[in-house]
Amino acid sequence: MIGLLQHVVDALALGSLYALTALGIGLIFGVMRLINFAHGDFIMIGAFSLVVPSSAATSTLLIGAWPAPLMVGGVCFVVIALALATERLAFRPVRRADPSVLLITSFALSFFLQHAVLAVHGGRAKSANIWPHLMEPILIGGVRVPQLQLITIVVTLVLLVVLVVFLRRTPMGIAMRAASEDFLTARLLGIRANRVIATAFAISGLLAAVVSLLYVAQTSVLSFHMGVPLVLFAFVATVVGGMGSLTGAVVGGFVVGIGSVFFQVVLPAGWRSNRDVWVYALVLLILLLRPSGLVKSKSIEEKV
């Protein structure tokens, strides 16, 4: 029983990380039908902002050496600024283009950011040690929970609640929902497209920054490639959850995270190295049964 609870906590923590990333992708897809593959690189840039830019093998902390509130603020500032800059410089000029052009733009941006980091920091992955004490577990009813897992789950829940309140109760949130329902009509009704989209990018930057911090605290890893696996899983999560639905993105993130831990736990030793095959098989099964994802989005449905 305790073993089972332990696995549940492990699964929820991993699911939280994927859910936060999926939410960042889902938000941008909602307002402008852009699948932003560079979202993983936002996470990567956030992680690298913790250290001094240099090609040395060892890293020296920069923002990572600041006290916790400043560190969180600093990383959020860097990633939000990056997200807004990419929206203005890369995506706004092609906003009216075909979705495939948007997708390719996001790939180009992703390669650009990765190679910029490769040029500045070199190809060898680095380590940054932030908040090491958060790795220590605390016992809750016989279950060993690393504080970081607990923080990841709590932070995710808080951000979800804040985002829901923002989307339902504030004028900007309502404008954003309207834009994601039907962008053209929303504009005709006087909603300012640039502001809505910029706000969506700022929020997705904030979500990416939070994932950067949680990820580095957990793994200490800084690598130019670190965002790619996260964004792939998160993208799959948004599809499983239902493209265009924010609830779906979160649900999908948890499904992928929980599925991943589930197969890690139940598969026999010899099969465990192919765990992701099973996770993706689960994804395929869900899509076969519910082609438009677990949570249906009205706006997408109509277009299909």
Place this chain on the structure above:
Amino acid sequence: MNTNRLFAGFTATALALAAYSHARAAEDVVIGFAVAQSGWMEAYDGPPLKGAMMAIEEINAAGGILGHSIRAVVSDTKTDTVQGAKAATEVIAKGANFMVVSCDYDMGAPAATVANDKGMVAISFCASDAKMGVQGIGPYAFTMNTPGQTEGAIAAAYGWSKGWRKAYALLDASIEYNKSVCHGFLEYWKKLGGEVVGVDTFMQEDPSIASQITRYKQAAAAKGEPEIMAVCSYVPGAVSAIRQLRGAGIAAPIVSGDAMDGHYWAEGVPGLSHHYAVTFGSIYGDDPRAEVNDFFKRYREKYGEPETSFPLNGYSVVQALKIAAERAGSLDNAKVLAELNKFKKEPLLWGPTTFEPQMHIDQFHPMTVIQIQDGKGSFAASIGLDDPPKLQLIFPEFTADLYEP
């Protein structure tokens, strides 16, 4: 001055220069390096390339090869397999007599294949896959490393010598090298009579190994706390795993292969202790071999602090070519190949090296165990095996599944 005379003057100078450089090219022994100078592989090819350049400089100062001085031509593979083959063609066009390729089977294979097809000796800096040789590329391909399986077996032998008897293996199943190390470790551990408490896998890019830690704790509770843990992975996934293991209070000594050489990565795991990596030498000035310490002293003066001991292999590649060419009395590749095939405990900088006509990776090579205690690296042991892992294990197509009970 009239333009015609100016032009004639330029032409004459150009012709003279071309004739001079051609004459020089005819005199020099050219080693073509088709290795990564950009992209992520640069971090792994760069240090051995520096070691090779030091060897070229020092051998030239001592008279070169057969009286010819050595000249390096380098072409960037850009960490790309297609570009790897192009880089090989380029260094051949620039007159390469021999070729040196990337420190990895997948990245080095395209260039090595081009060289092999031309009947040119190609040595990888440090690919640890036995396929970088006769079986995977062809008779002209070599690698200056020991198989990952031997590294794993040496890790097991080290643990056994410390009196540890209960082992746990955590395999990052994302690449073959990791599997080789864990296969070698488990096979040798069982041969020594050690107990395996459990075996589990993770993936290099997993953001969390929480469920692996849960399983470890369950196995430890059921069968007793492991006294040694093989973490078969590489940077950065291994750093992430070790950080999470130590963070969860798992203090068991960790052993690993050459991918975890050095301690530049250890700042991700504050105050790390009891980490042991099987690699080529100690960069800390405490290697029992004076020539290794002396080499790193010269390296520091030239290039600054080394991150790993991989420059030793780059140096050894050039040494091997010099020895083989001088014994052959010729730069003819077939003759040099025949001499390389006769290497029997040849004293190269990275250690005594043995090649056989069918075995172009040194499975008997003694390796150095370096340890990290309190975040600091130092020499721990030097171990060579008389009974390295079986060939079935080194060529995994024959590997029995060690992961089933």
